[in-house]
Each structure stands twice: as structure tokens, then as C-alpha cells.
Amino acid sequence: MSVIQIAPRLMVEDVNRTVAFYNEILGFAFTKGVDEATGRPVTGWPAPARLAYAEVASGDAVLAFQSRSSLAAALPRLSEARIGGSAVIGLRCDDFDAVAARLADAVPFIKAPHKALRGGRELSIEDINGYVLTLFDTP
Numbered sequence: 574m575s576v577i578q579i580a581p582r583l584m585v586e587d588v589n590r591t592v593a594f595y596n597e598i599l600g601f602a603f604t605k606g607v608d609e610a611t612g613r614p615v616t617g618w619p620a621p622a623r624l625a626y627a628e629v630a631s632g633d634a635v636l637a638f639q640s641r642s643s644l645a646a647a648l649p650r651l652s653e654a655r656i657g658g659s660a661v662i663g664l665r666c667d668d669f670d671a672v673a674a675r676l677a678d679a680v681p682f683i684k685a686p687h688k689a690l691r692g693g694r695e696l697s698i699e700d701i702n703g704y705v706l707t708l709f710d711t712p
Contacts, residue, residue: 578633578635580628580635580636580637581636581637581662582637582638582639582644583636583637583638583639583702583704584638584639584640584641584644584651584654584656585638585639585640585641585656585702586640586641586656586702587640588606588609588623588624588625588626588627588638588639588640589619589620589623589624589627590701591627591638591700591701591702592606592618592620592624592627592629592638593619594700594701595629595636595700596618596629598676598679598680599631599664599706600631601629601630601631601634601636602618602629602630602631603617603618603620603627603628603629604628604629604630604635605627605628606620606624606626606627606628607624607625607626607627607643608620608621608622608623608624608625609622609623609624609625609640609643610622610623612625615627624640625639625640625642625643626638626639626640626643631664632667634664636662641656656702656703657699657702657703657704658703658704660704660705661697661705661706661707662704662705662706662707663707663708663709664706664707664708664709665708665709665710665711666708666709666710667710669686669693669694669708669709669710672708673686673696673708676696676698676708680698680699681698681699682696682697682698683697683698683699683705684696684697689709689712691712692712693709693710693711693712694709694710695707695708695709695710696708696709
């Protein structure tokens with residue numbers, strides 16, 4: 574087996590609000606979604622309706638967001654799962670200095686830019702759902 578892409582699917586309470594955060598703060602582009610009421614595909618942003626599911630992308634990176642109710646219907650064991658959590662989502666950036674400067678004005682840092690354990694530099698923020706995002710450059 575060879576994995577050709579990883580697309581973490583994160584459970585959230587409000588898919589639309591989450592997409593807006595990733596779009597406005599991090600510059601991710603909305604790629605597709607699913608209307609919560611009808612199950613129909615949504616291709617444009619801002620979405621004309623409340624979404625049950627959405628994907629955003631930046632470069633080759635893809636993140637998916639699914640509402641708690643939708644995800645719990647598909648995978649019932651997640652119905653009581655805590656949103657946010659201990660996983661850290663790493664996002665390698667091509668212009669770390671510009672990203673750090675833009676984020677400094679937009680969201681509080683959990684950890685300000687610093688030299689990373691693995692080399693290079695990194696910073697950490699929290700998204701609106703409590704997920705930790707660590708943005709980094711290559712050493």
C-alpha cells in the first residue's frame with residue numbers, strides 16, 4: 574500500500590464558521606462541501622446554506638471538516654467525542670516569516686515563532702474549534 578494523500582477530517586460544531594476561519598486567517602481555499610439539509614454538493618464559497626461537510630486546501634494540503642451530527646450519524650462512537658483535542662496538525666509553509674507576521678495580527682500564538690526541535694522554525698495557534706495547528710518551515 575502507498576498512501577497518496579492524507580486529508581484529516583475534523584469534527585466541528587459549525588462547518589461554515591470553521592471554513593471561514595481557515596479561509597480568512599490561514600488562506601485556505603474552499604474546494605467542496607455538502608449542504609446539511611439537502612445532502613447536495615456545494616461548490617462555491619461563501620456557502621448558500623449550512624454545511625454538514627467541507628474541504629479546504631492550500632497547495633497540496635487538504636483538511637476536511639464535518640459537523641458533529643453528521644459525523645456521529647456515520648460513526649456513532651464519535652457522538653460524545655470532544656472536539657479539539659491533543660492531536661497537533663502540522664502545516665509546512667513556504668514563507669514562514671510572512672505567515673508568522675500575518676498570524677501575529679490575527680490570532681494569539683499558543684507558542685510564538687521559535688527554533689523547532691527537529692530544526693527549522695515553527696509556531697503554534699489554536700483554531701476556533703480547539704485544534705492545535707503548528708505551522709513550520711523546513712530546516
